[in-house]
Every structure is written in structure tokens, then in C-alpha cells.
Amino acid sequence: MDQEKAKVLFREGAILLFLDVPEGTEFGIDYNCWKVGPQFRGVKMIPPGIHFVYYSACNKEGEASPRTGFFYNFKQREIVVRRWDKTLEDIGKDAVSPEDLQRYHDNTQEMDKYLGPYPYNNYKTWVSLCGYITDELASRLSPETGKIVSVSQFVSDKSTSQSRKENNEINGSLNKSGTFTSDGPVSFQEAEDRLPEMKTTPGTSMRFSIIPKNKFPPGSSPAEITKHNIDLSYMLECILSTYCLENSNNILGEIQFSFICFLFGQVYDAFDQWKKLVHLLCSSEDALAKHTDLYLNLITVLHFQLKEIPEDFFVDIVSQDNFLTSTLREFFTNIESGQVNEILQKKGLKFRDHLTLKFKWDFTCAPEDDEPVVVSLVD
Numbered sequence: 001m002d003q004e005k006a007k008v009l010f011r012e013g014a015i016l017l018f019l020d021v022p023e024g025t026e027f028g029i030d031y032n033c034w035k036v037g038p039q040f041r042g043v044k045m046i047p048p049g050i051h052f053v054y055y056s057a058c059n060k061e062g063e064a065s066p067r068t069g070f071f072y073n074f075k076q077r078e079i080v081v082r083r084w085d086k087t088l089e090d091i092g093k094d095a096v097s098p099e100d101l102q103r104y105h106d107n108t109q110e111m112d113k114y115l116g117p118y119p120y121n122n123y124k125t126w127v128s129l130c131g132y133i134t135d136e137l138a139s140r141l142s143p144e145t146g147k148i149v150s151v152s153q154f155v156s157d158k159s160t161s162q163s164r165k166e167n168n169e170i171n172g173s174l175n176k177s178g179t180f181t182s183d184g185p186v187s188f189q190e191a192e193d194r195l196p197e198m199k200t201t202p203g204t205s206m207r208f209s210i211i212p213k214n215k216f217p218p219g220s221s222p223a224e225i226t227k228h229n230i231d232l233s234y235m236l237e238c239i240l241s242t243y244c245l246e247n248s249n250n251i252l253g254e255i256q257f258s259f260i261c262f263l264f265g266q267v268y269d270a271f272d273q274w275k276k277l278v279h280l281l282c283s284s285e286d287a288l289a290k291h292t293d294l295y296l297n298l299i300t301v302l303h304f305q306l307k308e309i310p311e312d313f314f315v316d317i318v319s320q321d322n323f324l325t326s327t328l329r330e331f332f333t334n335i336e337s338g339q340v341n342e343i344l345q346k347k348g349l350k351f352r353d354h355l356t357l358k359f360k361w362d363f364t365c366a367p368e369d370d371e372p373v374v375v376s377l378v379d
Contacts, residue, residue: 005120006045013045014074015115016053017104020084026056026064028264030126032119041114047123048076050133052260054148057089065089066151069265071142071257073135079104091147128304129260132253132297141257144203150266152200206261208273209243209254211235211280233286240291248294251277252301259305275323278302282331285339292341299351306355328355329363 025036030051054069085092212235216228228234244250255277261270281298288295335348355361
């Protein structure tokens with residue numbers, strides 16, 4: 001970073017104070033992740049805008065706990081304070097008092113030597129991954145707690161004297177004889193049915209847009225049902241009319257949000273939502289002509305996402321069931337149909353050629369599942 005840019009960021013950038021964090025904790029912001037040292041107090045010179053902060057507590061052996069993160073829209077010259085709670089092994093719940101916040105503002109020069117500068121060399125990459133995520137969208141999609149945790153959090157139903165008695169009888173009986181209780185034989189299924197029901201802790205679930213279950217409108221004819229099962233434009237319109245009334249690009253923001261939560265937050269449910277939304281958009285042929293700008297932007301979003309993910313990502317995850325190649329093959333086939341805007345068609349096919357060259361993916365051959373089956377008749 002040149003000196004002039006550094007001076008501007010030092011003067012106008014935001015500060016994240018992350019206090020009392022144990023040494024060895026994994027801490028990251030956007031595309032950058034570090035191990036916390038003994039003098040770490042936070043990050044300075046953060047460019048204003050949406051950022052993703054994440055962390056994992058580590059034990060003495062260096063083993064990291066599940067990752068936790070949150071999106072935050074940093075304002076110009078803002079100081080954001082988070083304090084570590086050793087009991088929770090997480091950020092404390094207590095808000096910083098106005099008096100303490102003012103004290104931090106008054107002592108920024110003193111704190112400066114304990115703050116790491118935001119790695120500006122990766123900032124353009126980050127912007128390319130989050131350009132459609134607004135503060136409002138991030139708030140709507142994040143759990144009510146505001147924290148995005150890589151592992152689902154569960155709580156059991158409250159126990160009663162009767163339920164505890166039954167569970168003790170089950171556990172004692174199974175330990176002694178495997179399948180018997182004092183009242184007679186009981187199967188493992190019956191024992192499992194009596195165990196406390198585990199439910200997701202309220203307020204901790206991601207709040208993604210719900211994909212419609214019905215692929216076709218009510219009263220559709222058999223021919224229309226067949227069409228809507230191939231062309232998912234009806235489902236896409238349902239999503240856009242429900243969650244994206246003000247801006248159709250919000251669906252792109254959710255694709256970016258899901259991608260970031262998976263890639264940096266390690267949330268598998270987010271990857272599942274990313275797949276569903278990408279597949280929905282790529283399989284909506286009629287929508288290509290109606291939402292030209294949306295699809296022009298989608299190609300840009302996918303271009304930057306596929307550019308940044310690790311090489312082994314395709315082998316371990318994306319290539320499962322050949323999801324991405326089959327989905328994009330359908331997308332490029334729809335674009336080639338000739339029913340779309342010329343600019344969109346040109347950009348789409350250029351994107352296809354780029355992927356073919358970079359990843360050696362063949363989008364011209366039909367997948368084996370789509371090939372005709374030859375049936376031999378035996379007398």
C-alpha cells in the first residue's frame with residue numbers, strides 16, 4: 001500500500017478492538033486469518049463497509065473450537081469494541097458503556113501499537129465477494145443472535161421427574177442386559193424414543209430464503225407441470241416476489257452471503273443454500289429474457305467466487321454428484337438457445353470458455369445420466 005493510501009485509511013478507516021482474547025486464538029477478518037499474539041488488541045484501518053469477522057478459541061494443544069463469526073457494517077472512523085469472556089470462551093454479552101467507548105476514542109494513539117493494520121492488498125478480492133451484501137440483508141439472513149456458528153447448537157426439552165426416572169431406568173437396563181427393562185423387553189428404538197428431544201437453540205439458526213416446494217402454480221395442466229419441472233422460472237419468481245421486492249439483486253447478495261459463510265465461516269448449511277440458489281437461477285430458462293441485468297451480474301458473481309476458492313474445494317465438495325458442472329452446463333445450454341439478450345449470451349459463453357480453459361470442464365458433452373438407455377430384448 002502506498003503511503004498516501006495508508007494515511008487516508010489511518011485517518012478515515014474504522015477500528016475493531018478485540019480485547020482480552022487468549023493468545024493462540026484464531027482470529028480473522030474477511031480474507032485474512034491469524035493466530036492471536038500476546039499484544040493483540042484488534043485491527044485498525046478497516047475500510048468502511050460490510051466485513052466478516054470470525055474467530056475460534058484454541059486449547060493448550062492448539063486444537064481449535066468450532067468457528068464463530070458475524071457480519072458488521074463498519075462506518076467511517078468508527079470504533080467497534082468486543083471483549084472476550086473466558087467463561088463463555090466467546091465474545092461477552094455485555095455492551096460497552098458510552099463512557100468506555102469515549103475513553104477508547106480518546107486513547108486511539110496509545111492503542112495504535114497493539115492494533116494490526118487491515119491487509120489492504122486483499123481488499124479488492126473481498127469487495128468482489130461481497131458487493132451485493134447490504135447491511136439490511138446481512139441482518140435478515142444472520143441468526144437472531146447475530147452470531148454465525150459453524151456447528152449447530154442444540155438444547156434438549158426440559159426434563160421432569162417422570163422423564164428422568166424413565167431415562168434412568170432405560171440407561172440402567174440397557175447397561176445390564178442391552179434390551180431389557182424391569183417391565184420386560186424393550187428395543188433400542190423404544191429406548192431412543194424415550195430420550196430427550198434435541199432442538200436447535202432458539203435464535204441460532206440461519207434465516208435463509210425458503211425455496212418453494214411447488215415447482216408449478218396451482219391448476220397447472222400436465223403439460224405445464226412438465227415444463228415447470230424443467231424450467232424453474234416459476235420458483236425463481238416466487239423467491240424474487242417474496243424476498244427481493246425492492247431489489248432483485250438481493251438474491252445475488254444471498255448467494256454471496258452463503259458463499260462467505262461457508263468458505264470463511266465453515267457453515268455447511270450455507271453451502272447447501274448456495275447450491276440451491278445457484279441451481280435455481282441456472283435452471284430458469286424463461287427468466288433469462290426477463291431478468292437480463294440479474295443474470296449479467298450473476299455471471300460476475302460466479303466468476304469471482306470460482307476464482308477464489310481453493311483447488312481441492314472442487315475435488316472434496318463441489319464435484320460431489322457433479323453438481324457445479326451439470327448446473328452450469330444447463331445454464332450455458334439455456335443461454336445458447338437464442339432467446340436471450342445478445343450481450344448476456346456473449347458474456348455467458350465467454351464465461352463458459354474461461355471455465356473450460358481454467359478447469360478443463362467440458363460443457364458440450366451430455367452427462368451420462370442424460371444419455372439414452374439401450375434396452376436389449378431377450379426372447
